[in-house]
Amino acid sequence: MAAPYRKSQGPHDPPVAGGPLYREVRHHIMEAIAAGTWKPGEAIPAEGGLAAHFGVSIGTLRKAIDELVANQVLVRYQGRGTFVTTHNPQRLMFHFFHIVGEDGSKKYPAVQTLEFRAGRVDAASARLLDIPPAERVYRIRNALSLDGAVVIIDDITLPQVLFPGLTQAVFAGRDNTIYHFYQSRFGINVLRTHERLRAVGVAADIAALLGVRAGGPLLRVQRVALTYRDRPVELRISHVNTAAHEYENTFGKAEGLVS
Numbered sequence: 128m129a130a131p132y133r134k135s136q137g138p139h140d141p142p143v144a145g146g147p148l149y150r151e152v153r154h155h156i157m158e159a160i161a162a163g164t165w166k167p168g169e170a171i172p173a174e175g176g177l178a179a180h181f182g183v184s185i186g187t188l189r190k191a192i193d194e195l196v197a198n199q200v201l202v203r204y205q206g207r208g209t210f211v212t213t214h215n216p217q218r219l220m221f222h223f224f225h226i227v228g229e230d231g232s233k234k235y236p237a238v239q240t241l242e243f244r245a246g247r248v249d250a251a252s253a254r255l256l257d258i259p260p261a262e263r264v265y266r267i268r269n270a271l272s273l274d275g276a277v278v279i280i281d282d283i284t285l286p287q288v289l290f291p292g293l294t295q296a297v298f299a300g301r302d303n304t305i306y307h308f309y310q311s312r313f314g315i316n317v318l319r320t321h322e323r324l325r326a327v328g329v330a331a332d333i334a335a336l337l338g339v340r341a342g343g344p345l346l347r348v349q350r351v352a353l354t355y356r357d358r359p360v361e362l363r364i365s366h367v368n369t370a371a372h373e374y375e376n377t378f379g380k381a382e383g384l385v386s
Contacts, residue, residue: 152181153191157200160211161355167310168213171201199318200355212316214307223306223320225348226279226367227375234273238305241336242268243295245287252284255351256359263287267298270336278372280333284362289315306352315360317352324348324374329366337368346374 156171165171172180178188192209195201203209227233248256248264256264264284271279283305285293290313301308309315327347334341345366352361367374 148183149187149190149194152183152188153194155181156191156195157355160200163314165211167211167316170208170210173208212318214304214310214317223317225374225376226273226372228273228372231375233375236271236273236279239270239272240267240295240299241270242266243298248284248286252362255349255362256284256286258286258288265290265293273372277337278368280336280366282364286360289313289360309360315354317354317360319353321351321353322348322376327366333366337366339368339370345369348374 156177159165171177174185174188174192177192178185181188192201196203196209199212201209202212224233224236226236244266245263246266247261248258250260252264253260253262258264264286267281267283267285269281269283270277271281287293290309297312298308301312303311306317309317325347326344328342329337329339329345331341333345334343337345339345346369348363348365348367350361350363350365351359352363354360
């Protein structure tokens with residue numbers, strides 16, 4: 128049975144009564160972003176003004192912002208200020224795409240949508256997405272190619288209530304990353320993901336798409352994408368041919384700043 132992600136204490140949790148003041152400030156900033164006070168790609172006010180607004184010291188305000196930056200709600204650009212995170216190909220490659228060549232090289236994949244259909248969610252997916260049983264969802268299958276060869280098959284499940292009016296033509300016609308599409312068209316900002324990995328025997332339909340032997344070993348990656356307040360917005364099951372590729376996830380690596 129698929130296991131749900133475990134919610135961790137983070138910037139999306141409500142402030143604890145009697146807790147550190149910076150957590151309360153952090154919570155109010157995050158709630159303002161979730162409400163659209165500052166939109167993706169927009170700068171938040173200067174630290175001095177925010178500190179005065181909340182009636183706290185610059186140190187307290189800065190600690191709250193530091194945690195929001197560390198958790199990818201905000202991003203700092205040296206000499207320019209602090210901005211609400213926005214999705215683009217660079218962010219996808221840095222934070223969310225973990226498949227590399229055997230030499231460690233990472234390339235942006237070519238993506239082709241193979242299937243798009245609507246239906247009812249299954250019990251395991253409903254639990255992972257935290258939605259009612261039999262809720263209506265979209266199911267999407269993408270093939271991701273690297274250097275001209277299909278390496279990954281992604282099966283994506285999206286709650287229809289979060290993506291009203293989504294069609295295959297609209298989805299396939301996006302002009303940026305999938306997470307940028309969620310953000311720009313539906314106001315859904317993926318902040319982090321929870322992943323579980325295991326080796327599995329490949330099913331015949333996926334084996335045919337990847338050009339591998341049915342029943343042979345593949346890497347299966349189960350990913351739940353989370354937005355504000357740790358709300359699940361996407362379930363993605365990826366099957367990866369690791370004959371010439373590996374999974375790599377570097378923790379604690381700072382994103383390059385723009386001067």
